[in-house]
Structure formats: C-alpha cells, structure tokens
Amino acid sequence: MTKRKPLSTIVAESLSEKIRSGSLLPGAQLPTEAELCAEYDVSRTVVREAVARLRSEGMVVPQQGRGMFVSETPTPRNFSIPDETLRTLPETIALLELRLSVEVESAGLCAERRTDKEARDIRAMMDEIDARHPDPAAVQIHYDYDFHLAIAKAARNEFIHGFLSYLGPMIVPRFQLGYVVAPALKDSYYARIHGEHKAIVDAIERQDGGKARQAMRKHLQNSLGRVRALAKASGIEATEAEQKAAAASLFTELKKPLPTVG
Structure with missing residues (x-):
C-alpha cells in the first residue's frame, strides 16, 4: 500500500511546480493564505507548513508587511x-x-x-x-x-x-x-x-x-x-x-x- 503524502507536501510540490514552470514568475507574490486554503481545500496550518518548506528551499522570500514572494535567485544547480x-x-x-x-x-x-x-x-x-x-x-x-x-x-x-x-x-x-x-x-x-x-x-x-x-x-x-x-x-x-x-x-x-x- 502506497503511503499518502502529507497535505502540506502536496501543496508545496504544487507551488514548486508552478514556480519552475513559470506560472509563478520570480518576484511574483504568492496568493494569500486564505486564497491558498480555498484553492487546495486545506487548513491554514497546512498552507503555512507548505510555504515554510518553500522558504527553507530558497524558493520564496518574505517581504515585511507585504507577504511571500517568489525568489529571484536561481537554484544552485543552474549556476556556479x-x-x-x-x-x-x-x-x-x-x-x-x-x-x-x-x-x-x-x-x-x-x-x-x-x-x-x-x-x-x-x-x-x-x-x-x-x-x-x-x-x-x-x-x-x-x-x-x-x-x-x-x-x-x-x-x-x-x-x-x-x-x-x-x-x-x-x-x-x-x-x-x-x-x-x-x-x-x-x-x-x-x-x-x-x-x-x-x-x-x-x-x-x-x-x-x-x-x-x-x-x-x-x-x-x-x-x-x-x-x-x-x-x-x-x-x-x-x-x-x-x-x-x-x-x-x-x-x-x-x-x-x-x-x-x-
């Protein structure tokens, strides 16, 4: 039996794919917590865990008082x-x-x-x-x-x-x-x-x-x-x-x- 992924992982992977595919461009603001909750039909706790994972991977960065934004930094594997x-x-x-x-x-x-x-x-x-x-x-x-x-x-x-x-x-x-x-x-x-x-x-x-x-x-x-x-x-x-x-x-x-x- 295949173990089901945690909801926070599913949300994080979906957002990661949007960033990699260009649906969310560098510098773009992530949707609000409420919008992500509605989009993925999950709780705020799940959304916060997913965003925290993206932040730890350097994919998104916070801007004080404004929210989370897609990082402009290329991932290390793409440059030296x-x-x-x-x-x-x-x-x-x-x-x-x-x-x-x-x-x-x-x-x-x-x-x-x-x-x-x-x-x-x-x-x-x-x-x-x-x-x-x-x-x-x-x-x-x-x-x-x-x-x-x-x-x-x-x-x-x-x-x-x-x-x-x-x-x-x-x-x-x-x-x-x-x-x-x-x-x-x-x-x-x-x-x-x-x-x-x-x-x-x-x-x-x-x-x-x-x-x-x-x-x-x-x-x-x-x-x-x-x-x-x-x-x-x-x-x-x-x-x-x-x-x-x-x-x-x-x-x-x-x-x-x-x-x-x-």
Missing part, C-alpha cells in the same frame, strides 16, 4: 558561484543589515534638508544609472551605490556620508547581479529597481521625510531578501565566528582617517 564569493555571503548580509539601519534615516534627513539643486542632481543620477540595462553577469549587485551616497551627502550629516563611503569598498565588489537575477528577467528586474528608486526620489523632492524613509527601507529590504535567499539556496548560514571576523575587518577600516567630504 566561486567558493571565495560564497564565503562572503554572511558578512554581506550583515553589511546590508547595517546599511538598512543607517540609510533609512539618511533618506529621511535628505528629504528634509536637501537643496533644490541636490534634489535635481539626485534625480539626474537616478535616471542615468537606471537607463543602463547591462548584462547581469557583467555588473555588480550594488551598481547603484553612488546614488545612495548622493542621498547620504545631501542628508547634511558628515558622519553618515563618511561611514557609507567607508562601506563602499567592502560592499560594491561582492557579487555579480547575475547570481540573483536570471538574464531573461533582467529588464523586469531593472524596471522594478527603477520603481523603488523613483519612490525614494519622489519623496525627497516633496521633502517628505517619512515617505523617503519608508521607500528606502523597502528598497534595501528587497535587496537583503535576495541575498538571504541566495545564502539559503546555497546552504550558507552566518555563524558567530564569521560575523565577528567581518566586524573586525570593518572596525579596522574605521580606524583610518575620515575621507575629505566635498
């Missing part, structure tokens, strides 16, 4: 990441968490303090950066870091700008965008990033600090979610030792003199 790059994933995640804590306030202060010229320059920089649609395999994942630095500079806080300038050499060279975005999906990815950038810039132009903080948080949380999904899919977990080593490296850099801010 050098071991030395994989080893930097834990500290890259830690640095993104650090950026999130600093840059949300940076965006808010920029909106409240920027000059009209700075607002125009930030929009022009966004338009110039977002007009490029390079091959993801030939561009770094944080290709927009200069845009973020321009916002920090207009925040009128030399410590924020100096600190983020320090982080640049450690953050920017980490990963090629191709590790988290398939070439066929690059145009939709760039369009989505432009939408996130535009929400930040629009709030800065309106001098709406609250909306600027909100938009920057969403932008960086999405980036963090993609890198976390890559780490999960690759079987990489941050350890206390790796976090301490990354922090030691950062603090060594911070002991150097602050750069001159023009």
Whole structure:
C-alpha cells in the first residue's frame, strides 16, 4: 500500500511546480493564505507548513508587511558561484543589515534638508544609472551605490556620508547581479529597481521625510531578501565566528582617517 503524502507536501510540490514552470514568475507574490486554503481545500496550518518548506528551499522570500514572494535567485544547480564569493555571503548580509539601519534615516534627513539643486542632481543620477540595462553577469549587485551616497551627502550629516563611503569598498565588489537575477528577467528586474528608486526620489523632492524613509527601507529590504535567499539556496548560514571576523575587518577600516567630504 502506497503511503499518502502529507497535505502540506502536496501543496508545496504544487507551488514548486508552478514556480519552475513559470506560472509563478520570480518576484511574483504568492496568493494569500486564505486564497491558498480555498484553492487546495486545506487548513491554514497546512498552507503555512507548505510555504515554510518553500522558504527553507530558497524558493520564496518574505517581504515585511507585504507577504511571500517568489525568489529571484536561481537554484544552485543552474549556476556556479566561486567558493571565495560564497564565503562572503554572511558578512554581506550583515553589511546590508547595517546599511538598512543607517540609510533609512539618511533618506529621511535628505528629504528634509536637501537643496533644490541636490534634489535635481539626485534625480539626474537616478535616471542615468537606471537607463543602463547591462548584462547581469557583467555588473555588480550594488551598481547603484553612488546614488545612495548622493542621498547620504545631501542628508547634511558628515558622519553618515563618511561611514557609507567607508562601506563602499567592502560592499560594491561582492557579487555579480547575475547570481540573483536570471538574464531573461533582467529588464523586469531593472524596471522594478527603477520603481523603488523613483519612490525614494519622489519623496525627497516633496521633502517628505517619512515617505523617503519608508521607500528606502523597502528598497534595501528587497535587496537583503535576495541575498538571504541566495545564502539559503546555497546552504550558507552566518555563524558567530564569521560575523565577528567581518566586524573586525570593518572596525579596522574605521580606524583610518575620515575621507575629505566635498
């Protein structure tokens, strides 16, 4: 007698097939719990177990306050990441968490303090950066870091700008965008990033600090979610030792003199 699969496994396998077949594209939001319960005629507990399984496999990622979304990260069997790059994933995640804590306030202060010229320059920089649609395999994942630095500079806080300038050499060279975005999906990815950038810039132009903080948080949380999904899919977990080593490296850099801010 064949043992029947648990309902959560059946639901998880069905959703996995939809993702693999393209019925649910990378970046797409999963149906709500209620919708999945109705579709599969199962309880919320079954749906939660199925989604938790997909999350553990790196197929879906959460976005705070919005729900679960299909991961943009290719599965490890479809591509190769050098071991030395994989080893930097834990500290890259830690640095993104650090950026999130600093840059949300940076965006808010920029909106409240920027000059009209700075607002125009930030929009022009966004338009110039977002007009490029390079091959993801030939561009770094944080290709927009200069845009973020321009916002920090207009925040009128030399410590924020100096600190983020320090982080640049450690953050920017980490990963090629191709590790988290398939070439066929690059145009939709760039369009989505432009939408996130535009929400930040629009709030800065309106001098709406609250909306600027909100938009920057969403932008960086999405980036963090993609890198976390890559780490999960690759079987990489941050350890206390790796976090301490990354922090030691950062603090060594911070002991150097602050750069001159023009």
